Amino acid sequence: MDLSRETTDDGRFRRQPNRFTDHITPEAGRYQLYASLACPWAQRALIVRRLLGLEEVIGVTIVDPIRDEKGWRFFGKDPVTGAAYLSELYLASDPSFTGRYTVPCVWDTKANHLTTNDYPQITLDFETILAPFHAQGAPDLYPERLRAEIDELNDRLFHGLNNGVYKAGFARSQEAYDEAVGEVFRTLDFLEERLGGRRFLFGDDLTESDVRLYTTLARFDAVYHSHFKCMVRRLVDYPRLWSYARDLYRVPAFRETTDFDHIKRHYYVTQTNINPTGIVPWGPDVDWEAPPAR
Numbered sequence: 001m002d003l004s005r006e007t008t009d010d011g012r013f014r015r016q017p018n019r020f021t022d023h024i025t026p027e028a029g030r031y032q033l034y035a036s037l038a039c040p041w042a043q044r045a046l047i048v049r050r051l052l053g054l055e056e057v058i059g060v061t062i063v064d065p066i067r068d069e070k071g072w073r074f075f076g077k078d079p080v081t082g083a084a085y086l087s088e089l090y091l092a093s094d095p096s097f098t099g100r101y102t103v104p105c106v107w108d109t110k111a112n113h114l115t116t117n118d119y120p121q122i123t124l125d126f127e128t129i130l131a132p133f134h135a136q137g138a139p140d141l142y143p144e145r146l147r148a149e150i151d152e153l154n155d156r157l158f159h160g161l162n163n164g165v166y167k168a169g170f171a172r173s174q175e176a177y178d179e180a181v182g183e184v185f186r187t188l189d190f191l192e193e194r195l196g197g198r199r200f201l202f203g204d205d206l207t208e209s210d211v212r213l214y215t216t217l218a219r220f221d222a223v224y225h226s227h228f229k230c231m232v233r234r235l236v237d238y239p240r241l242w243s244y245a246r247d248l249y250r251v252p253a254f255r256e257t258t259d260f261d262h263i264k265r266h267y268y269v270t271q272t273n274i275n276p277t278g279i280v281p282w283g284p285d286v287d288w289e290a291p292p293a294r
């Protein structure tokens, strides 16, 4: 995995900008979401699609968790575009694109090009632009009265934790690693405190922030703890966060999009810059089915 263009001179990981940043339009059946079950950014979109009952509105293609030198590939051919690799969609949309071909991304089946790979915006668009198609009784994950606070918390989650684990794992200097890993555990400590006396990050109602936190927590002990060297504490060492993660795991939208086999094989086999042997470790032996503490 070549991250040289995303590594600063002092060894810090700086994520590439998103190439496609258009918004979807409120049309059922027009768009196809491309996602990996291994990827935390993509799982967010899968969770939100399912929570909002958008399965008939937005189609999904899941990629093979093992990427090769040509990037993400499909299981056989993508039924929507006939492509074998995700790169074909990127290059059809922008032949001069030279960055990493990333999931999640959304393909416009009418215009035959990628609309967006802007991962933080994809879920917000599902929540707002696709509101006319939400299932009856679907949660309001991005309520207007809380948007400023949700955005603020999401920013902290991103820098400290969601991307923080990547900054630790992809660091190429001790200093860059120290800075990132410190922030990861300060953020987890802050979240453990915040969950005192509340079920979700904003109280009784599930929001976009919970989706964003969950996908990092689900990967924490299996991957980030060892592979990304975030080993000061495990998720299971945080009583509230661990109970909260299991509480979310009981919801089908979360559980059915959480695939520990895809997660482990993707990170340990594909990221040979960190794990050159490609060996997938056993464990951890933790019980995600255990009832949450109440």
Ligand SMILES: N[C@@H](CCC(=O)N[C@@H](CS)C(=O)NCC(=O)O)C(=O)O
Pocket: 001, 015, 016, 017, 018, 038, 039, 040, 041, 071, 072, 100, 101, 102, 103, 104, 117, 119
């Ligand atoms: N689009 C973002 C975030 C999404 C992202 O990093 N997705 C990863 C999987 S978790 C990916 O698709 N990586 C492809 C690659 O590195 O070639 C980015 O460009 O960094």
